[in-house]
Amino acid sequence: MLAIFEKAALEAGKAILEVYRSGYAVALKQDMSPVTIADERAEHIILEHLTRDFPDIPAIAEESVSAGKIPDIRGRSFFLVDPLDGTREFIEHRDEFTVNIAYIQNGAPVTGIVYAPALGIAFTGESGEARKLTITDQFTVADRSIIAVRARSEHxxxxxxxxxxxxxxxxxxxxxxxxxxxxxxxxxxxxxxxxxxxxxxxxxxxxxxxxxxxxxxxxxxxxxxxxxxxxxxxxxxxxxxxxxxxxxxxxxxxxxxxxxxxxx
Structure with missing residues (x-):
């Protein structure tokens, strides 16, 4: 599953960067939060991957929910997708925006990827192991390293x-x-x-x-x-x-x- 997440996130990140570097219009959703064509393109790419590879698992995706497309996930495992988290950072040209895909099982997030395309880094978590990925300009993984939280200090x-x-x-x-x-x-x-x-x-x-x-x-x-x-x-x-x-x-x-x- 994580391999599919990586492929979908990297492809979505590439589409986001194309918009980020070329200029774009900003619209407001019903809740007055901003949205761009980058959000929409990235979500389409991610959902295409998830639907093709996991047709029986429903996906809750931010822009789809905004459009009223909400599958019933009660009592089921499902995906959560935020195609462009940090839209305000994106609009203000700060590079901290991310692509987010997660798999939820029994109410807990058990698999996930966070990809920051403008920073060239991604983070993954699955089966008790978290990794940091270095992503090349060609949107391939150059390096993977295991990461872990640090011990608590006084400060x-x-x-x-x-x-x-x-x-x-x-x-x-x-x-x-x-x-x-x-x-x-x-x-x-x-x-x-x-x-x-x-x-x-x-x-x-x-x-x-x-x-x-x-x-x-x-x-x-x-x-x-x-x-x-x-x-x-x-x-x-x-x-x-x-x-x-x-x-x-x-x-x-x-x-x-x-x-x-x-x-x-």
């Missing part, structure tokens, strides 16, 4: 969303004696935790499952955890939510060392 380094920070984030950093905080866009935050470059990523503003699943799969495979505020692993396939829309996430905290806030 915690946190990651925060560049576009979606909040007063709750500031309070969390103060309460947990975080000594430094780095802002970065897209699902790369999960991947920096996975490769041992930071300790914690608190997220109190809204996210959707396709925003987090692939990065979460990488982090969990590297030995980290993504926990809701009550200390439970973040679950996927959340439908019929009375307090929010289908596939919306609650607040969560990612830990590189696999510990919850109560352990700090």
């Amino acid at each position: 915690l380094l946190a990651l925060a969303s560049r576009c979606h920070s909040s007063p709750q984030t500031d309070s969390f950093l103060t309460e947990n004696a975080v000594s430094a905080c780095t802002s970065i866009g897209s699902s790369l935050k999960f991947c920096l935790l996975a490769e041992g470059k930071a300790d914690v990523y608190p997220r109190f503003s809204r996210t959707m499952e396709w925003d987090t699943a692939a990065g979460d799969a990488v982090l969990r495979a590297a030995g980290g955890s993504t926990l809701t505020l009550d200390g439970r692993p973040l679950a996927y396939g959340k439908t019929d939510q009375s307090e929010d829309s289908d596939f919306a996430n609650p607040s969560f905290i990612c830990w590189g060392g696999g510990k919850s806030p109560a352990d700090v």
Whole structure:
């Protein structure tokens, strides 16, 4: 499965970069979030691969959901696809945007890839093993190295969303004696935790499952955890939510060392 994810992500990344380097129009979706032709082309490419190779597994993809195409995944394993995570970074010409594909089984992300085409790097997670990939200008894999979260130290380094920070984030950093905080866009935050470059990523503003699943799969495979505020692993396939829309996430905290806030 991961080999198909890689092929689909690299092909989608190539299409995204063609748009990124040539100029593009920006539209607003119904929820007022931005979308470009790059999002749409990348999603088409990814879904084409997944449908051909895994015809019996439904896919929940961001742009398809926006268009009202939502397969029933209740009680089933399924894919989560964010063809271009970090659209605001893309529009502002910051290279941190990513392609995200994940496989969800029993509510948990068990396989995933996060590909940052403008940076020439990708991260994968599957079966308890996470890797960082170096991608060439020809969109081939030049190198693969195993990554893992780092041991917890006294001085915690946190990651925060560049576009979606909040007063709750500031309070969390103060309460947990975080000594430094780095802002970065897209699902790369999960991947920096996975490769041992930071300790914690608190997220109190809204996210959707396709925003987090692939990065979460990488982090969990590297030995980290993504926990809701009550200390439970973040679950996927959340439908019929009375307090929010289908596939919306609650607040969560990612830990590189696999510990919850109560352990700090």
